[in-house]
Amino acid sequence: MDDDLVIHSKGLSKSYGPHVALDDLNLSVPRGATALLGPNGAGKSTFLKTILGLIQATSGEATVLGLDIKTQGEAIRARIGYMPEYDALNPEMDAIHQVRYSGELLGMNPVVALNRAHEALQFVGMGEQRYREIKSFSTGMKQATKLACAIIHDPELIIADEPSNGLDAKTREFMISTLNTMVNEGQRSVLMASHLMEDVERVCENIVLLHKGKLAAQGRIEDLKAIDREVEIHVWGGATRLEELLRDRGFKVRREGRVMRVANTQERTTTHILQAASEVGAQIRRMHEYEASLEDLFLAIMENMGYDVKSSDDLLSSPIEARRVDAPESLGGGAS
Ligand SMILES: Nc1ncnc2c1ncn2[C@@H]1O[C@H](COP(=O)(O)OP(=O)(O)O)[C@@H](O)[C@H]1O
Ligand SMILES: [Mg+2]
Incomplete structure (x- = not known):
């Protein structure tokens, strides 16, 4: 496999009953920051869940960091950080325990997980709120906590589904610059689904554009802009x-x-x-x-x-x- 690719798919398709959500996708996502673009219903979230092995592809194949999505889903999830689109947090937990729990789910020992939870929350700007219950959080604080959960094990690839969705200008700015720091200073790769072009331009050098489950375009933004x-x-x-x-x-x-x-x-x-x-x-x-x-x-x-x-x-x-x-x-x- 091409070592510069973090995700590679061949003929990947996913149907929900008769509805084709992903249609024969041949994708190559390089290292660095890539945006997954497309209007609502294009198949972005379905694609992300499929390559994480969370839902099963109907046909075709794909690898994430060289691992097979069909047979190595667990290994993939241990090496990537996934920030889901919808609320995946327990409102009754405080942030520090929620984030530590994500680490434990990945098999980290509780002491290490707790140490890392402090670091991750600090990194996403939630150091002061870490002992508060999640039910008291704003959308921005919840998104930041979700990001902290995703990066607790310091993954080389972060997959974020609409990370700045529902955020006001200030928290959105913070989210975008945090992702930027991970890419530029942390040398991590990011694949983010988004429909906010401004955010995408600030973080990503590559795009994959989906439309009705089909691949519409992929490549470096600079190259595509040549059109x-x-x-x-x-x-x-x-x-x-x-x-x-x-x-x-x-x-x-x-x-x-x-x-x-x-x-x-x-x-x-x-x-x-x-x-x-x-x-x-x-x-x-x-x-x-x-x-x-x-x-x-x-x-x-x-x-x-x-x-x-x-x-x-x-x-x-x-x-x-x-x-x-x-x-x-x-x-x-x-x-x-
Ligand atoms: N669990 C599901 N069951 C049936 N249809 C679904 C399911 N999840 C998504 N879909 C459909 O698949 C298509 C792609 O959805 P989705 O991947 O959520 O798109 P996006 O994230 O780009 O908005 C949509 O038409 C959506 O209605
Ligand atoms: Mg979606």
């Missing part, structure tokens, strides 16, 4: 020669007549374009550069779902009409 980081040019005379020269020089180009979109993935793309145009004697009438936010990217991929989109290459090869051209009016563009 929306393009320079658009309108060319008069020599468009074919310019297109060929740019391709020869390693640029991804898509073209419809005079309008060309050049993937803006290198330094000084515009300079290269102008240089190439002058070499082939083509005239550039308009030039417009733009870059998408993750939100735009998400929408663009969703819009393109009619195509069998799997990677940034596939997205780039989809027809130009599939994406709205929005050159500013000063450059002759405007909403079409």
Whole structure:
């Protein structure tokens, strides 16, 4: 198995009766921070529970940290930290005992578990509230306690299902920076299901996007954004020669007549374009550069779902009409 992958699945499917919740997923989740995105009902929670061995896949296979989800569920759960979507806490317990209990469930000795529970609660900002009963906690405090339970055994991979769901701005900020610290300073991997693009952009460098149980896109956010980081040019005379020269020089180009979109993935793309145009004697009438936010990217991929989109290459090869051209009016563009 590829050592850089923390999760790998092949043809993974899960049905609830007749309802297909996960449909033939081939996923590769690398080390580092990855977001599992998708609208409600896309299958995010089902995917997480399936790879943890908490629910059984209908068909296909997967490994987590090289371990088989079918036969090594227990070993997987011992090596990852899982923060479930819904409340999994005992309201009658105080935080310290709840977190210690999670450690004991993982087979830690009670003394070690208690020591680690103190550390974990401190780390998630709950040091002062650790002796309070969970029933008196706000949503933010409960989420932090759930995270402490997930990290008591210092797992190398943290799987968090909607970690900032229901949090106000301040506690959400704390949750996101805590996850960030684990990734950047702790060298841990995180897979977080989320529908909050802002949080995702702050923590994750990779995304897996699900839509109705199917894989819509996966890869590095930077690479995927290439579909929306393009320079658009309108060319008069020599468009074919310019297109060929740019391709020869390693640029991804898509073209419809005079309008060309050049993937803006290198330094000084515009300079290269102008240089190439002058070499082939083509005239550039308009030039417009733009870059998408993750939100735009998400929408663009969703819009393109009619195509069998799997990677940034596939997205780039989809027809130009599939994406709205929005050159500013000063450059002759405007909403079409
Ligand atoms: N235990 C279950 N029994 C039947 N259907 C379920 C069950 N859990 C989830 N589903 C259905 O499977 C689909 C995916 O759900 P889920 O994985 O919770 O999506 P997400 O986490 O992306 O919102 C939804 O249509 C949901 O209604
Ligand atoms: Mg969910």
